[in-house]
Amino acid sequence: MRISERVDNAVRATAELALGDGTPMKAEGIATRQDISLKYLLDILRDLxxxxxxxxxxxxxxxxxxxRSAASITIADVFRAIDxxxxxxxxxxxxxxxxxxPAEALPQVWMAVRGSLRRVLETVTIADLVAGDLPPAVCDLATEYRSDTTERHG
Structure with a gap:
């Protein structure tokens, strides 16, 4: 699975907007703070x-x-809006x-991939991201990934 630059930038921009707490934020400020081209950011904001x-x-x-509230917007919502x-x-x-x-079981693999993505992206809200308070299951997966990567690459 590839997470596009657009999705990455859209999540970061949405997190910035969550900090505004309902106060309108200028695209120029978001672009500067997140190091995103203003023109590119405006396209992303249009999709959002x-x-x-x-x-x-x-x-x-x-x-x-x-x-709506940052607690009611998931990373999956942003992902789907962009990609x-x-x-x-x-x-x-x-x-x-x-x-x-011999590939008859492959659709089950694709279903499992989609289910795994949902399990993470639909449980992390923009509010969780901004607070740095991710769900325990997501933290556990990240820890497992770090451990596996360290073992493989030293």
Missing amino acids: KRAELIRSKRGPDGGFTLS GPLADVHDESVRTLSYPA
Whole structure:
């Protein structure tokens, strides 16, 4: 699975907006603090607005805000707003995939991948991210990953 630069930047921008606590934030400030090109960020913000995760206000006191609380927006919501489904197999629904032998079990693998992604991305909210207070299961997975990586790469 590849997490695109757009998704990474969108999550970071959404986290910035969560810090605003309802006060509109300028795109220029977010772009500077997160080291994202302003033009690129504006495209991302447009996608987030289209998905109704953020809203914008024009004028000197304008800017961008979250459209609902950071505790009700998951990383999966942001991911889907930017890149679509969490795990897509050549634009087919994983539920309807079927393959002939010897790959007949492969749809189950793809279902497990999607389920694993959901287990993480749908349980971490933007508020959790901003607070640095991730769910224990997510922390456990990260610790396991670090341990496995250290063993493999020294």
